[in-house]
Amino acid sequence: MSTPDKSAPTYGTEDLLISLCNSVTRVLSLATQTQLHYSGMVQRISKTCLRPDIGCFVLFDGGFSGLVIINLSKEAAMEIYQSYLLSMGMSQDDLASSYTSDEVANVMGELMNQVVGDFTGKVRRELQTHITQNQPKMLVLNKQVMLSVDANLDQPEARRVTFYTAKNHIFYLELAIDRTEFIKLYDFEPQEAPDPDALLAQADGGNASAPSAPPAAGSDSDTDDLLKSLGM
Numbered sequence: 001m002s003t004p005d006k007s008a009p010t011y012g013t014e015d016l017l018i019s020l021c022n023s024v025t026r027v028l029s030l031a032t033q034t035q036l037h038y039s040g041m042v043q044r045i046s047k048t049c050l051r052p053d054i055g056c057f058v059l060f061d062g063g064f065s066g067l068v069i070i071n072l073s074k075e076a077a078m079e080i081y082q083s084y085l086l087s088m089g090m091s092q093d094d095l096a097s098s099y100t101s102d103e104v105a106n107v108m109g110e111l112m113n114q115v116v117g118d119f120t121g122k123v124r125r126e127l128q129t130h131i132t133q134n135q136p137k138m139l140v141l142n143k144q145v146m147l148s149v150d151a152n153l154d155q156p157e158a159r160r161v162t163f164y165t166a167k168n169h170i171f172y173l174e175l176a177i178d179r180t181e182f183i184k185l186y187d188f189e190p191q192e193a194p195d196p197d198a199l200l201a202q203a204d205g206g207n208a209s210a211p212s213a214p215p216a217a218g219s220d221s222d223t224d225d226l227l228k229s230l231g232m
Helices: 013-032 074-087 102-127 196-204 220-229
Strands: 037-045 054-062 066-072 131-133 137-140 156-164 170-178
Touching: 013 037, 013 074, 013 102, 013 156, 013 170, 054 102, 066 074, 066 102, 074 102, 074 170, 102 131, 102 137
Parallel strands: none
Antiparallel strands: 037 156, 054 066, 054 131, 054 137, 066 170, 156 170
């Protein structure tokens, strides 16, 4: 029986983080028709937290477990929200004027879902494993609130990356995953990625000139139950 080559390429936490960061910039740049980028430096952190002004988190499980958090300033959230809907043909007068609006949270949650969906697709194609995700949850937080999300990881590794919008507004991505390493056993060709335009199919209904309605907000009781289950 053949054994894996000890010199074979490995794929670890930083590689997963880069893949996730590329999904963020790819999906949000495509959705907003602007150019986003992220810092070339990454922070090692001891825990992940939801921070003001808007925090969004997604849990995933399967081949490996983890948690993705995006913390946005109100300026970054409104820029992404407005650019996204304006690029779909909506009028400025039809947009929400405050980052605390449910519509802003719903749209940002939809974009977060597309980001993680793009990432899980790359994991399936490039690492030949499978992870599933829960529905993203968006929370508007005041400056006195900082919530810690416990993802129940056995050997957690956490990282934080700084992102910049086209107008240089800042937001942060935090990733916590179980310590893991993928080692290539044999050469294989990753599956082809789907057409990038398909990323927005759910959002625009296949017609860029007709924006879709934002998804309905979850009930307060559903959110409360979820937060309780996470010990928040």
